[in-house]
Amino acid sequence: MLWTAEPDGSVVCALCAHRCRIRPGLRGICGVRENRAGRLVSLVRDRVVSADVDPIEKKPFFHFLPGSLAYSIATVGCNLHCLFCQNWQISQWPREHTGPVPGRPTTPREIVAAARATGSATIAYTYTEPTIFFELALETSRLAAEAGLRNVFVTNGYMTREALDLIGGALHAANVDLKSFSDRYYRRVCGATLRPVLETIEALRAR
Incomplete structure (x- = not known):
């Protein structure tokens, strides 16, 4: 989803702002999107590594359905590698291991x-980065909305406008974790840049 094939067999992923160009047999920066024979494949499309029920305030959302519960899910992987990550055991798992990614096979209908x-009252796509398990989040969010549930992203904001436009109709709230207003900090500590995060915040605010 959201990728293009190149003449040399590589693929360009358009889900996050890294826009990784991935050669055959290799994975993107997130570690969970792999080029298999010229096709970009998600390794976490149905691999939920964490599922729990949290108060919505833990996300934290203080003015969105206060006092309600959020069914929270995540897969392994992240498109940033923040040196201070509190969930590094799952967010950075693909960087530190090889082979199949962990997680329990779970369908969007089962999540709903x-x-x-x-x-x-909500499904929260959280703990790691929902952009990198986008296919699972997108299908689940659409089914959840049909069932009368709300969908919230807890995100680093390092996504493309294409991804935001695709899921925006089923997304009811988002908490963007802005790490710093310093681009140097983003590059040194998070392995990213500041501008795409600010653009995501601006785009969400305009919706």
Whole structure:
């Protein structure tokens, strides 16, 4: 999803602002999107590594359905590598391991059913970075909205406008974790740049 094929067999991913050009057999910066014979494949499309029920305030959202529960999910991987990451065991797993990624096979319908069974008002795509498990988040969010649930992203904001436009219709709130207003800090500590994050915040604010 959101990628283009190149004449030399590489692919260009358009989900996040890195816009990785990935040669055959290799993975992007996130570690969970792989070029297989000229096609970009998500390795976490159905691999949920963490699922829990949190108060919405933990995300944190203080003015969005206060007092409600959020069914929170994540896969391994992240498109940043912040030196201070509190969830580094799962966000940085692909950087430190090879082979198949961990996670329990889970369908979007199962996620929605679990959220409803726990009395959650929302599904939160959180703990790591929802942009890198975009296919799972997109399909789940659409089914959740049809079931009367709300969808929230807890994100680093390092996504493309194409990705935001694609999921925006099913997204009800987002918490963008702005690490700093310093581009140098982003480059040195997070392995990214500041401008795309600010552009995501501006685009979300305009919706």
